[in-house]
Amino acid sequence: xxxxxxxxxxxxxxxxxxxxxxxxxxxxxxxSADLLAxxxxxxxxxxxxxxxxxxxxxxxxxxxxxxxxxxxxxxEAAVGGKRGGGTQLTEAGRSALRVFRDVQTAIRKSAAxxxxxxxxxxxxxxxxxxxxxxxxxxxxxxxxxxxxxLAYPTVSVRAIFGxxxxxxxxxxxxxxxxxxxxxxxxxxxxxxAAGMIRRGSRRILxxxxxxVVATIDMPTGARRPADLPKVSAKQFVVADPTCPLGHYTAxxxxxxxxxxxxxxxxxxxxxxxxxxxxxxxxxxxxxxIFGSDLGNASRLQTLFxxxxxKVEASYEGAILSSANSPKQAKxxxxxxxxxxxxxxxxxxxxxx
Numbered sequence: 001x002x003x004x005x006x007x008x009x010x011x012x013x014x015x016x017x018x019x020x021x022x023x024x025x026x027x028x029x030x031x032s033a034d035l036l037a038x039x040x041x042x043x044x045x046x047x048x049x050x051x052x053x054x055x056x057x058x059x060x061x062x063x064x065x066x067x068x069x070x071x072x073x074x075x076e077a078a079v080g081g082k083r084g085g086g087t088q089l090t091e092a093g094r095s096a097l098r099v100f101r102d103v104q105t106a107i108r109k110s111a112a113x114x115x116x117x118x119x120x121x122x123x124x125x126x127x128x129x130x131x132x133x134x135x136x137x138x139x140x141x142x143x144x145x146x147x148x149x150l151a152y153p154t155v156s157v158r159a160i161f162g163x164x165x166x167x168x169x170x171x172x173x174x175x176x177x178x179x180x181x182x183x184x185x186x187x188x189x190x191x192x193a194a195g196m197i198r199r200g201s202r203r204i205l206x207x208x209x210x211x212v213v214a215t216i217d218m219p220t221g222a223r224r225p226a227d228l229p230k231v232s233a234k235q236f237v238v239a240d241p242t243c244p245l246g247h248y249t250a251x252x253x254x255x256x257x258x259x260x261x262x263x264x265x266x267x268x269x270x271x272x273x274x275x276x277x278x279x280x281x282x283x284x285x286x287x288x289i290f291g292s293d294l295g296n297a298s299r300l301q302t303l304f305x306x307x308x309x310k311v312e313a314s315y316e317g318a319i320l321s322s323a324n325s326p327k328q329a330k331x332x333x334x335x336x337x338x339x340x341x342x343x344x345x346x347x348x349x350x351x352x
Contacts, residue, residue, distance in 0.1 A: 183313055235286075
């Protein structure tokens, strides 16, 4: 029996486009969902349009069309705030965007899995790429790998997530890895010093900032680092300084002159996701997380975001010199650095 995937060409791919309708009229598609996400991130039509590379008029007309099709406002004018106003999503808008993203991710993952099953009887053995990635990238990498699988269905990717320093330790100890994406260039530097990174393969994929959050029921007026020592929180949850988030957090709090005053109440946990978990399990606590993790902080209140100019976490990817499939490893890293991937990073709260 002939192999189904025998004649599948490397330059073929599958695209899945989602459209949500109301009364047979399109309300949300990828273009309008991206605009809502950018608007939710920036609070400004002008800034959202700039982020997406479209004109203000184009963005304004698209929002008007989306609101009209939805039958209720998905956006509204914002009063006051640091910018003196702007535009923000309504609760209906945030709910619609969440549903769209959840359905979009599920459909893409299902399509990618189905395509691989259909093509599983290959004439050649299917290569597997081992991707080691910072745990703060878990959601965005999940979305991107679904897209990658549609574009390269004959390549299997196994993703391993963890604190960047712990992943670098595993690679140094001999764990098989083809591509490494770290939340800190320091960890890539360690592997370079050990002769384990392919020359010329390092790429900056995205950037991230910090956000200070608190348990939802704790009254606080903190809006800047100088306010933090005055907060009545019993604990300040931070990542261990040996991992990138902990390192960025310690540097920021020390530069702000509050680290020593907070030290007696500091609780250190393993990585960025451990900070979120610890905060959900505590009462009267404050924590420092990556800005991109605000999407996972639904049961927490945001006190303030740290300006990117003060803390700038760079996510850098590189190919290991010991990669078993260097060609496929390069295709994966190129995919993660492409323009389409940057849009996905932006949707997930990163700066790309």
